[in-house]
Amino acid sequence: MTGNPIKMSASNEEKFTPPPLLGQQTDAILRELLGKSDSDIQALRDAGTVA
Incomplete structure (x- = not known):
């Protein structure tokens, strides 16, 4: 995605930051919002629940 093509000096x-x-x-x-441990996250990956 490009930045804003209109530039105004005043x-x-x-700053454009692309989405994750x-x-x-x-x-x-x-981890931060749901309090999951590394082993919990790996189990979710192994089950195909998260990518």
Whole structure:
């Protein structure tokens, strides 16, 4: 995705950050929000529940 093609000298240009890839933050979400351990996450992967 490209940045904003319109540039105005009096305004700040927003920094473009692409969205995370599918599954890129799965481990962090499972750990930080759901309190899962590494072994829990691996079991979910082995079962095909998460990628």
